[in-house]
Amino acid sequence: MHQEAEAILLTEIFRAQGKEVMPRDTYELENPVVKMPGTEFMEKISAALEYFIRERLNTDPEWKDIKVILSDANVPGEGEHKIMSFIRAQRSMENYDPNTRHCLHGHDADLIMLALASHEVHISILREFDNPNGRIPARFYQFVDIWILREYLELEMKTPGCKQDTERLIDDFIFICFLTGNDFIPQIPSLEINEFAVDLLIEVYKTTFNKMGGYMVNTDKIKDKYGAYLEVSRLEKFFHELSLCEEKILLKRYELQEKLLRKIQSEAAVKEWAKGEDRGEKKTSFAQQFFYPVETSLERKSDDVVRKNTRELWRTVSDIFCNKDDLFKNGACKQDKIRPGWKSRFYREKFGAETSKEVGRLQTEMVQKYLEGLCWMLQCYFYEVPSWTWCYPFYYAPFASDFKCLSQFNISFTVDKPLRPFDQLMAVLPPQKNVLSCALPKCYSKLIGCEESKIQMSHPTGI
Template sequence: MGVPAFFRWLSKKFPSIVVEVDPNVPVDYTFDNLYLDMNGIIHPCTHPEYKKAPENEEEMFEAIFEYIDKLMKILKPQKLLYMAVDGVAPRAKMNQQRSRRFRAAKESIMKKSEVTRIREELKEKGVVFDEDETKKSHFDSNVITPGTEFMINLSHALQAWINKKLDHAENDEESNKLWHKDLLIILSDASAPGEGEHKIMEYIRRQRSKENYDANLSHCLCGADADLIMLGLATHELNFTIIREEFIPNQPRPCDICGQYGHEMKECEGKPNDPTEEAIVVSEPGFIFIRLNVLREYLEQESGKLDLERFIDDFVFLCFFVGNDFLPHLPSLEIREGAIDRLIKIYKDINEKFPAKDIYLTKDGIVNLKRCQLILKELGRVEDEIFIRRANNDARFRARNKEKNKELNRAKEMEKMRQEATSGSPWLTPQAIVGTSKVDSMSNLKAFRSMLKQENEESKQESAKETGPSPRKRKYDETDEESDDEPDDDIMLGMEGWKDRYYFHKFDAPKPDGISRIISREYVIGLCWVLLYYYQGCPDWQWFYPFHYAPFASDFVGIDKIEVKFNRKSKPFKPLEQLMSVFPAASSSNLPDSWKILMTDPKSDIIDFYPENFRIDLNGKMQEWQGVALLPFIDESRLHSALENVYPNLSDSEKERNSLGPHLFFVSRHKEDAFKYLDELFSKKVDHLEISPTLFNGMFGELRLSAKYSHLHKSARCVEFYDPIYPEDHIFPAVRLVSAKAPPKVLKPEGADHKFRPMIGMSHLPQRASLGQSGHRFIQHHAQPRAGFQGVYSRGNHNNRGQGGGYNRDNRGGYNHNEYTRGGYNPNEYSRGGYNHNEYSRGGYNQGEYNRGGYNRGGYNRGGYNHGEYNRGGYNHGEYNRGGHNRGGYNRGGY
């Protein structure tokens, strides 16, 4: 679920959920089950953003294998490794996939054209290029879609690699420990329908509904999408953790012309690499854990007297309103404007004002539309106020931005004058010409640009699994600073008549009355579809929201009267049909010859599905990638009618690409009892077997043999795996299982005394680290103010007075109801850096063992969250004081 800024909001409001995976701390992480959302691995490994791309498929696959190995070394799964590649998606998701792939193709064409132009200019200046290097074909990332030859090859490569890993004779001792004999492996490749993360959720949902399911399994899911957090909460499993790459802002990118670092493509001079210059180092991103058990603790505090499990489900549902992959978000809801906090407040107020027998919004994935109507009515009541405030804030931002641009231009002019004046005058210094203040001004403006770029990159990272690296856009300093042009705003939300203008410009409707009812009805059905998808599985493979824009909250009237029905017997598209639905003509080479003609022939009956040019509506945003791609929706009946004429032309291999497949199940020959259990299948005595939980690590399901997928490798056996089957009307209960034991508390419970000791980080070890006298002397010495700054524990960096502990003035970390706290959630109005009125925590420094935070490493202050008498920190794997160690501005402490 690509929800820009969601993870940023979540980690600031609930900071202790995040824990750094620190390779320098000897903690032995182990999980029972490890799930890999594979598309989040495939994209960055095949077309990385910050390093040289692999040259061929073999190198791409090797990069994928290395990445999985790296995760295995960190997480050491004990029972199951589940690798889920995106298969054919529900129609509701295809609209977003279509938009992303059309954009990717458009950006690729523009980039190729720009690269060619710059190369030709450099050739005219005498630069010689390696023609073999120049002729190398560009990797089309759109091939990472079910039905392409690339995905078939990847599946075969993964199967061979798994067999190799399970063959202990071919691997070293460390590998054999990780890929041990008891580890079961499921590979759900692109032929198995469903999005990767939802195939994983379907597996967990169906396993935990079995009577003898182990409710205390520990789960770890790898992926960067924001929806993984929501999906993890929706399982109601108590031991669920997300692992994702840590975001590193402002990473250098290689030039697309010469492959070197240190300059943009437009600045390239085609010079060979200078061995005397210091090499630019690209940081290898580490990993962070998102502890959903801690998020549950936070939500328990938020829920008050409400039932925690029901409140969690309602929280997940409320988050859908600010963005998901299937519906556009409501115009009045922006995360950066506190939309989720607003919704939670409305939710609590409604529960107080309108008590009922069932006050919850959802149950087991079913929406209570009467309660939902109350929420939307209250939100609609304040819509005018929201739009007016937004317009005022935007006006102030534009004014500040305009002034910064003017200052930037002045600084650039002065820099230009300095360069002209110093040419031939080496004794003149920059300060002698422009003055120190101008140099500082230039530095501050670079920091400002860096901040904007960082914000954009981090937002886009949350939806990176579909497209991989973020699209290359013009940098902030590549815009026309002297231009006062702003994105056209025909709607002018907040000004009289905004609703009429919205429906006229967005829906071509002269009056909103009739169209708004239709749109709001479809949106409500969409909300019901999304919630069912999260809690019960796909309710309808064919349903989709048929508009590019959402209605207003004030348009939802009488929604409890809406009849919501889905076709539960619907079937997914076949892989090649999905390619025809989401691919632009620029990617048609990945389709069979007779099929791709339908995309390019002007006489094709469906040529209108594949426009070469399409408009992107910025819709009030500043960046094109944030806008709405106005593409025509696929008419399913017209598509299938056109394909009837070309289906007979498919070759046998193309028919294989177009077929849906099962999950694949691997058992090592060293797991002898389970290995022998499969003999009945391979001897063809039976065509299927119920899994024996005692032999297969407590797993349930069915195994089958097939000529296409099953094989007997010397190291392992591979068969088809099918999830447990339930009656068609079965409802998977969204509850905490009775036998589930909650992990140790991390947050301080209300009423706990000072002796309470939380579990820090991911460690369950009982020992606590503490500082001796020499340690205290060391910290006190280094905490003393030094010339030019206030010491390690100072309020902030004097070069950026707007920041309190790493965040800017408007955003000082943590969950805070006032503007003066710097360093997190603290009832003290003027606290900075976690200062608390008691003796346990002042500014991140602590004489005892309770301070775990306060070190700075790259631009975000996440520190200072203080829930009570001491600073809990959070990302500490051994309870010792890591405060005060500065690695460059990124504070990882204080969670």
């Protein structure tokens, strides 16, 4: 059932139980889309931050000598990347003090990679996390000191008997970690973080370094528009060495998932049997469980209760769809046993490539786009965004063994401008009117659903 239809059904069930919920056209106030750039919510946040900063600067003596820079949602780019751009700009100044200390606060692990890419030694990242072991919920803070991480990486990455530049080793470490996937490209299929993929990448790098003939990344050439900062011949040798482990990893993963699947399905069967026993004792039907007469003397609930009921409704909808999507519990997560021809079957089932010619053409295109993605990220992490419109067009990444003949690809990007906040919203919001009414000005929301609108093709109906 579509999530929208599920929500409508649950609304009726909640109201039949006497649980008042917010009107249907305001449900999306619980949706994260209203917290995107261009929304009223983000505009209020920006205004509140500006007021708070001005108030502190004018009234608090401890803020007297502090310089505050506010870069809100109206400034293009992700927050962590904007911070690193500022640090790089500082480093380029003649009077910059190399002993300047930086402290960044945020959850995103990408901050660690960006901090390493800055080559600033004195950076600490303040991370907030929940205590998973304590009985009483509590929040803790931890410092990630980049200078200590740099020392560990120097020990881990160095090839025995080989004189190496620590800074370039760190650059290569950042680069090979891209292969485990991030916000911009998917991971190589044989690499999973929770399967110690980073350890594997480091080991392959160390054993292949001499064969490659040196480092893969040269950030001195990072401004080159044709990708000269990436040594593709060395990268190809690295992928070849990585591909030697690929089939073993996929086979082991298959065996472990089959074992886990049998265990989960067995436990689920026991739970279903126990539920059946309970239903037999209580003799209650679906209607008796979910539909109760509404009390005529029901008093109007307070706004807080209504909001609480609405949040409960949407959590229930989310739980329903999580359970439906749990491929282990419903038995749909059948892995294709690794045997000869597994790669061709993958491209046929995932992309509909039937002939070997189609598979070859698809592999070539995926490798080229993935290579573009690696170059795009290198420039983002070490310099600036080379293109605001570039994206990796496939859901899956190529296999490590697909990366061959890399020198045939010419890498370049089109210099363009980022989308403005309202344009960005128009590009990502779903076409449902109740979503649009919460997140867009009325003059913009009218453009969607209008047959004469030029953006109608981006918002097809019936999805």
